[in-house]
Amino acid sequence: MSLLDASLIADVPPFYGIEREKLIALLSMAGSERYEKDRTIFSQGEEAHSFFLLLDGHIRVVRVTPDGDQVIARYISSGEIFGIAHAMGLENYPANAVAAVDCVVLSWSGSLWKTITEKYPTFATNTYKTVGARLQDTQDRVVELATERVEQRVATAILKLANQTGRKTEEGILIDFPISRQDISEMTGTTLHTVSRLLSAWENAGLVKSGRKKITLIEGHKLALIAAGDHNK
Amino acid sequence: MSLLDASLIADVPPFYGIEREKLIALLSMAGSERYEKDRTIFSQGEEAHSFFLLLDGHIRVVRVTPDGDQVIARYISSGEIFGIAHAMGLENYPANAVAAVDCVVLSWSGSLWKTITEKYPTFATNTYKTVGARLQDTQDRVVELATERVEQRVATAILKLANQTGRKTEEGILIDFPISRQDISEMTGTTLHTVSRLLSAWENAGLVKSGRKKITLIEGHKLALIAAGDHNK
């Protein structure tokens, strides 16, 4: 805990505009932990004991239905807060959070929520903006699921991932964490089979290059056309 | 404006737990307006000049896609706040709001948002809870759209409407505002044809009774089975 330095979070969106001194105070209340790949940070239904900031890594937020289907709500990238049930007046986490790669996570006890938001209104504002942005984002997905075909949704998902977490390589933009066909299907409401077929077709057309749990975006513009519903063929 | 009385909003969720005196102050900052059926309160993309409280009526919140498809984001019932782009740090409304019946609406200028939330933290907390609840709700719809069949989604939508706004009649629970097959289809990501067929089938089975822009729920329990994905037949 004493290893934490204010510079760790100074340049991270939720803490923009907060004085260095206050950052140190905030950090002194936080715990830090490393989560290896595939480890669960919190589970759906569990009492919301803490809220979190992802310092490094990628986290997958997943909802599970009563009959076992999984739906990926979102991926969290480093610098984002998550598990903020407290900000929404929830007493339990509404989804699972799982490390998609090895992660470093800061956490604050939920009992500090009230104090922190009162004492650091900038942080509160930033957080509510985040919640708002996620609501927007989720609404967009509803519209997509309701109006677009699978092909478009998968294309959109890949473009979004590439923008959010893409790493430039010599071949193109590589999605920076292991992601399977099944993962993509759980983001887009389809099956791994359909995703596999689409990726194969796109690979033949030179739009992407993909392998086991790995996707590289080559021709973003062309994929964007598909996402927009181009019926070119 | 001077006709407004504190009792108007004292028993309305966003204002729970605020002293009468403060309520009067809040009301003195608000404008009130009547919107006849089908009139637009605000439009998607428009600059967010105000935020609103629905005193009486029902409001439909609709997103429109670039190619003209409509998706109903939610219905607002009396006592709810809406158009709270400010709470989420948005500068523009993300959807259209249209009066589903004649409505009475209070509005506050967006420029008051900061002052009001600072001065009345209870109101702020209540509002953020609302945003959180809507995020939850929207996530649920994503899961539904991604995993359930049309039949289940339509059943769920009707049950939800009946619970939210149902009025007990001698026949059953009547959804308290005019709602077309098309409206239901825009809530559930299907077509009016499919909704029509489903309602016909359910009417024959005695689960609902429906007419022009009118739906009455008769056998809620049986419809709930369908919503849950019962494959009885």
Add this chain to the structure above:
DNA sequence: CGAAGCCTTGATGCGCCTCAACGTACGTGG
């Protein structure tokens, strides 16, 4: 080196959209 996890590709079928045509209730103006 074997086993488990991930990916691919074909065959088949069905849920639901699409297209089409017609019936029915509403409200508006003559």
Add this chain to the structure above:
DNA sequence: CCACGTACGTTGAGGCGCATCAAGGCTTCG
């Protein structure tokens, strides 16, 4: 108040997008 036009609802026929079922290849890891 009745006649007409428009909006809403119903129902059928046909077809396609995608899930489902099935089988096999490849990669990674213990």
